[in-house]
Amino acid sequence: MELDKIRNLSDEELKSEQTKAAEQLFRIRFQKSLGNTEGVKKVRTLKLDIARIKTVARQRELASADASAPAAVVAAPVKSTRKKAKKD
Numbered sequence: 001m002e003l004d005k006i007r008n009l010s011d012e013e014l015k016s017e018q019t020k021a022a023e024q025l026f027r028i029r030f031q032k033s034l035g036n037t038e039g040v041k042k043v044r045t046l047k048l049d050i051a052r053i054k055t056v057a058r059q060r061e062l063a064s065a066d067a068s069a070p071a072a073v074v075a076a077p078v079k080s081t082r083k084k085a086k087k088d
Helices: 003-007 011-033 042-068
Strands: none
Touching: 003 042, 011 042
């Protein structure tokens, strides 16, 4: 799936696409264990799709967290309470 298409999906659609891709990946792995080698090339694309979906979901999560978090307040540094050593 193209990255542009993934970015245009809603959060619920992302979850459903991730579930579908994970299910397909499971089925292909299961068929591979039975000796059927059809669809083995699709494993790589499914893994990439899942990674892309997770990346977009995480980017959205971080963007929403940044938007809701208050801005950091810059304060003056705290004055040191250490005493100066005497020189002999």
